[in-house]
Amino acid sequence: MTIGLTLADGTVLVHLAGTLDREARALLLRAARRVVRGSTGHLIVDCADLCSCDEAGLDALASLHRLPGIESVRLRHVDPALRRRLDAAGLAGRLGCRAEAQGSAPAASRRSTL
Known part of the structure; x- marks a missing residue:
């Protein structure tokens, strides 16, 4: 995992x-936890x-909401599976969850801010 x-x-954009x-x-x-500061x-x-x-991965995604300092979590480029x-x-x-069409630019790159 990278x-x-x-x-x-x-x-914070997490890839x-x-x-x-x-x-x-x-x-x-x-x-x-480390990056949410600031x-x-x-x-x-x-x-x-x-x-x-x-x-365990699903649990990790759900657990992000429970971390101190986290206000919202959004997933993008979610495949059908x-x-x-x-x-x-x-x-x-x-x-x-957001599944974007193949070849479309991610929402964050279409705006000046995330």
């Missing part, structure tokens, strides 16, 4: 690449390069 973090205008599993869960939560507490999690996500798992777990609405 986790990229970018802070722009107080919003996930690889497999979000039990091992990666700890990395993601540790990184989110931010507005708004996280956008980019799942475009996420290959797979098991139960992950969306079905999030729907089944009752998490899709809470995480504001």
Whole structure:
């Protein structure tokens, strides 16, 4: 798992690449705790390069909301398989899932701020 973090205008963009599993869960939560300081507490999690996500990975995404200082969490570039798992777990609405059409620019790049 590779986790990229970018802070722009107080919003944290978290880019996930690889497999979000039990091992990666700890990395993601540790990184989110570290970066939320100095931010507005708004996280956008980019799942475009996420290959797979098991139960521990779903729990990690849900746990982001419970971290101190986190105001909101939004997922973008969610593929249909992950969306079905999030729907089944009752998490899709809470995480504001967005699946964008192939080839369309991410919302953050169309605006001057995230």
